[in-house]
Amino acid sequence: MSAEETSRPTNFIRNIVIDDLDSGKHSTVVTRFPPEPNGHLHIGHAKSICLNFGLAAEFGGGTHLRFDDTNPLKESEDFARAILADVSWLGFEWKELRHASDYFEQLYDYAVHLIRNGKAYVEELSAEQIREYRGTLTEPGRDSPWRDRPAEESLDLFDRMRAGEFEDGRYVLRARIDMSSPNINLRDPVIYRIRNAPHHRTGDAWHIYPMYDWAHGISDAIEGITHSLCTLEFEDHRPLYDWFLDNIPAPCHPQQIEFARGNLDYTVMSKRRLRQLVEEGHVNGWDDPRMPTLSGLRRRGYTPESIRAFWNEMGVSKSESIIDMGVLENALRNDLNVRAPRSMAVLDPVKVVLTNYPEGEEEWLEAPVHPQDESMGTRQVALSRKIWIERADFMEDPPRKYFRLKPGGEVRLRHAFIIRCDDVIKDADGTVRELHCTFDPESRSGLPGASRKVKGTIHWVSAAHGVRAEVRQYDRLFSVPNPLGDKSRDFLEFLNPDSLEVIPDAVVEPEVARGEPGDFYQFERTGYFVHDSEDSRPGSPVLNRAVTLRDTWARLRKAGG
Structure with a gap:
């Protein structure tokens, strides 16, 4: 040898x-x-x-x-x-x-x-x-x-x-x-x-x-x-x-x-039961991104490299075991982290008006395609007077140590400058409709004020350039680790009712909207996403969340949730 x-x-x-x-x-x-x-x-x-x-x-x-x-x-x-x-x-x-x-x-x-x-x-x-x-x-x-x-x-x-x-x-x-x-x-x-x-x-x-x-x-x-x-x-x-x-x-x-076979938790690996899920309409076909099928994983955004790396890490033995789904997800994170281009997307948008930004003007900021790989070059990020931010990145009455946007508070816009929230505009029912903010022009990159520190940085998308997108966020197909473990109950009773969340009006950057089925991205602060291979079209994107940036299930288990 x-x-x-x-x-x-x-x-x-x-x-x-x-x-x-x-x-x-x-x-x-x-x-x-x-x-x-x-x-x-x-x-x-x-x-x-x-x-x-x-x-x-x-x-x-x-x-x-x-x-x-x-x-x-x-x-x-x-x-x-x-x-x-x-x-x-x-x-x-x-x-x-x-x-x-x-x-x-x-x-x-x-x-x-x-x-x-x-x-x-x-x-x-x-x-x-x-x-x-x-x-x-x-x-x-x-x-x-x-x-x-x-x-x-x-x-x-x-x-x-x-x-x-x-x-x-x-x-x-x-x-x-x-x-x-x-x-x-x-x-x-x-x-x-x-x-x-x-x-x-x-x-x-x-x-x-x-x-x-x-x-x-x-x-x-x-x-x-x-x-x-x-x-x-x-x-x-x-x-x-x-x-x-x-x-x-x-x-x-x-x-x-x-x-020994390869078994994962929070799913079933019996072809008979997978067929049942499909034929009874509990999922949307064999390639439903919640399914453990290779066609489903591919559509969700898994790469062949991540699956090969996963099984190489798991090895071969004669001992039966059930593998934590988080291990497979980490294999995908590790793969996409080194090659997924970065972009920004706002999933639950609320409008911000930069009141001191000139009406009708726009500019294009330069940002890295990948912060750890200079060979991937840079991308242009559009900026205008009105932008979208995540609704969760603003709180009117925040708790202590809340470092995102609040009335009178400041945050840095990713790749741009620092803004301060001056006014909150609400609908009749009390829902926040838009925020009026001013930006600090001296806090731009390359200027003396760029070194000024604030504790929060948030992502955003230009309202004038952003494109509406449907985003599908997938979770575990079942709500318990071993759906077949309780022989007295039908495994279908353990289907997770929250395994799919459809967000119809997310906003993405223009280059994401031009993507092709199978193209993937890391949406900054959000997760890894891929254009759906069946439903996404250039200019009318449908994006599947392949995996979150972190193992949220592991954090929940650690917290006892």
């Missing part, structure tokens, strides 16, 4: 790969990522993607993207295209694009091989009866009355199942292994079931479809996969994976290795 290899972060899977290469067991590394095209990928899948693609690339191998398309009732080409887009967006390239359906004929032939060798039979028990005969974790199963069906009879029925002679559920094909095995997965598992439904790739060619456990290992073997990396729920399935490959003339025998 080279010095470069030893300096990289390691884990038990990487060590296995290194040992296999050093011993000559394998001359290359071939991994696979096998999603089922029945929904969008989520942040947990990204862990597997980064592991499979990253590991193979590190050692000069390749990764197959293989769709596990064995259930025509739930799968579609739309989901397949979304998966391809997600993997590409994360920054990975597959060596080959494969489908389990590419191997339907071979999988069928291997099933015939089992039947002929007395290791599979056609079953007539119903699904409920099969469960009953299977036993429990503490009680052995019982042999099916069809377990000793003659091979020729099973071959005939299996062929007719394929031809579409029978209705769904009439028969299944089971492997003949051991009904008394302590591993319940080895108690004659079903390997084929009847599905009289068209497949999105093979059409009406098939009326029987393989189960995942049957298709998975054999597809690995056909493709010459060296290391088949799975999450921990498949650890008890590994003896079945090995049994199938040991009992057919497989071209090779890949090694299955299990690792």
